[in-house]
Amino acid sequence: MIRVSPLIDRLVEALQMLPGVGPKWATRMALNVLQHNRGGGSALATALADAVAKVTRCAQCRMLCEAEVCAICANPKRDERLLCVVESPVDVIAIEQAGSYTGRYFVLHGRLSPIDGIGPAQLGLDDIAGLARERGIDEVILATNPTVEGEATAHYISEALAGAPARLTRIAHGVPLGGELEYIDGGTIVHALQGRRSV
């Protein structure tokens, strides 16, 4: 990387923490902001600082939000008896954008991965069974990604929920093997939810 000035170098370096951004793109973005859009740059800095300082996890579903309880959990129109378990907040956004799901969520913030030291405790997996009993949930939809780790996570939850009154379903149709919900279009997600099967 060509060194320009300590402040620009620092900005270019910082931008590279964004997923998919290498040194070339980071340099372009940094110079573009400084050249053409300083106001936007300030707004971005403030928005980022505020979000990082104030956004935390919903006390109920663990979705990212700045209130104690997120807008979905606080919405009385959402069906409390349906709980959809997803790996990441971005999956909640993808399902919400598809627009057909009316229940609640539980966000794991990861998937089982013993190599990376991610076990059931980090993901709150054992809390799901407690939630299912406490809230009288009728159906738990396992919407973890159809990857090896996603399947292992779904399997663990199904074991933890064995004996609980809630029906367990797994999204199936339309989601390609090894695919991630984040990259799938809304129509496919609707089909995947409609085609869920008991596990």
Ligand SMILES: [Zn+2]
């Ligand atoms: Zn919530």
